Amino acid sequence: MAEHDRADDRESAVETIQRELTSFARRARATAARMHPELSLVSFTLLSHLDEQGGCRATDLATHYALDKSTVSRQVSALERAGLVARRVDPDDHRVQVLHPTAAGAEILAQVTVSRRQMFGERLADWAEDDLTRFARYLERYNEASRAADEA
Amino acid sequence: MAEHDRADDRESAVETIQRELTSFARRARATAARMHPELSLVSFTLLSHLDEQGGCRATDLATHYALDKSTVSRQVSALERAGLVARRVDPDDHRVQVLHPTAAGAEILAQVTVSRRQMFGERLADWAEDDLTRFARYLERYNEASRAADEA
DNA sequence: CCACGCGGGTTGTAGAGTGCAACCAGCGCC
DNA sequence: GGCGCTGGTTGCACTCTACAACCCGCGTGG
Incomplete structure (x- = not known):
C-alpha cells in the first residue's frame, strides 16, 4: 500500500543521508590536512x-x-x-x-x-543558487538537531 | 545592483555549506565512537x-x-x-x-x-519527506564532485 | 629459464588528536 | 577561613594515520 511505500522511501533517504555524511566525514580531515598542513x-x-x-x-x-x-x-x-x-x-x-x-x-x-x-x-560551481541555499539550510538544520541530541 | 547581490548570496551559501560540513565532520568520529565502542x-x-x-x-x-x-x-x-x-x-x-x-x-x-x-x-524525524530526499540527493551530488576532485 | 620489475600486504616508526583522571589555582559563599 | 566550584594544565593511554622499508608471489623480456 501507499503508506508502506512512503515509509520505505523515507527509510532509504535516511540511509543515503547517513552513508553520505559518514563518507564525507571520513575524508574531511585528510583533505583538510593535505590542503594546508x-x-x-x-x-x-x-x-x-x-x-x-x-x-x-x-x-x-x-x-x-x-x-x-x-x-x-x-x-x-x-x-x-x-x-x-x-x-x-x-x-x-x-x-x-x-x-x-x-x-x-x-x-x-x-x-x-x-x-x-x-x-x-x-565542488559547487555548477549548482543552481536555489540548490545551494537549500543545501545550506538543510545542513544547518541537521547540525542543529545533532547538537541538541548530543547535549541530551 | 542585482547581479552583485546574487553573487553575494551564492558566496554566503557556499560559506554556510563549508562551515556546516566541517562542523559535522569534526563531530562525526566522536559521536560514532560513543554510540558503539x-x-x-x-x-x-x-x-x-x-x-x-x-x-x-x-x-x-x-x-x-x-x-x-x-x-x-x-x-x-x-x-x-x-x-x-x-x-x-x-x-x-x-x-x-x-x-x-x-x-x-x-x-x-x-x-x-x-x-x-x-x-x-x-535527528531527521520531523523532516518532510521531500526535504529528506532532496537533502540526500544534494549530499550524493556533493560527494561525487568531491571524489572526482580528489582524484585529480 | 631466470632475473628484474611490479603489485599486494605487513611491519617499524613517528606523530597528531583525543579522552579521562588527577591535579593546581583563583573565586565566592557560607 | 574553609569548602566547593570553575577554568585550565599535565600525565597517561589509546586510536588512527601516513611514510618507508621490507617480504613474497606473479609475469615478462632478455
Whole structure:
C-alpha cells in the first residue's frame, strides 16, 4: 500500500543521508590536512571561532565544539607556540584566559579560509543558487538537531 | 545592483555549506565512537563495504577510501582478531587475500547499522519527506564532485 | 629459464588528536 | 577561613594515520 511505500522511501533517504555524511566525514580531515598542513581542521575551526567572536575562553571552545578541555588546552598551546593566538588573563577573574588571534593568526586564517572557500566553490560551481541555499539550510538544520541530541 | 547581490548570496551559501560540513565532520568520529565502542567509524565503513560488495581485496578498500594500505592492513587485522572478518587467499593469485565478513561480523554490522539508522532517524524525524530526499540527493551530488576532485 | 620489475600486504616508526583522571589555582559563599 | 566550584594544565593511554622499508608471489623480456 501507499503508506508502506512512503515509509520505505523515507527509510532509504535516511540511509543515503547517513552513508553520505559518514563518507564525507571520513575524508574531511585528510583533505583538510593535505590542503594546508600548517593548520589542521581543528585548529582552523578554533581559530576561526576566535576570529568571529573576537576572542573567547578556552572553556567556551570546549563546550561549543564538544571537545575535552584538555584537548582545547593543547590545541591552544600549539597555536600559541606557532604565534597565531595570544592569551590574556582576564583582569576580573584571574582564572580565565581570553584568547585572541594575533595578526599572524588572522592572516593565516584568511589565507586558509580563501583556499577552503575556493575548494568548496569548485565542488559547487555548477549548482543552481536555489540548490545551494537549500543545501545550506538543510545542513544547518541537521547540525542543529545533532547538537541538541548530543547535549541530551 | 542585482547581479552583485546574487553573487553575494551564492558566496554566503557556499560559506554556510563549508562551515556546516566541517562542523559535522569534526563531530562525526566522536559521536560514532560513543554510540558503539566496539566498531569505530572506519571499521564500520570497511566492514560495511565488505558486506555490500560480498568480499574484496584490501587494496580495493584502500583506494576506494583514500587510505594508506598499511592503515587498511591494520584495521583488517583488528577486525580479524575480533573475529568479524575472514581472509581467504585467492587461489588464482597467492598474493591477494579476499576479505569477507564472518557471521559474527555480519551480525554486529547489522546491529550497528540499526542503531546508526535510528540515530539519524531521530535527528531527521520531523523532516518532510521531500526535504529528506532532496537533502540526500544534494549530499550524493556533493560527494561525487568531491571524489572526482580528489582524484585529480 | 631466470632475473628484474611490479603489485599486494605487513611491519617499524613517528606523530597528531583525543579522552579521562588527577591535579593546581583563583573565586565566592557560607 | 574553609569548602566547593570553575577554568585550565599535565600525565597517561589509546586510536588512527601516513611514510618507508621490507617480504613474497606473479609475469615478462632478455
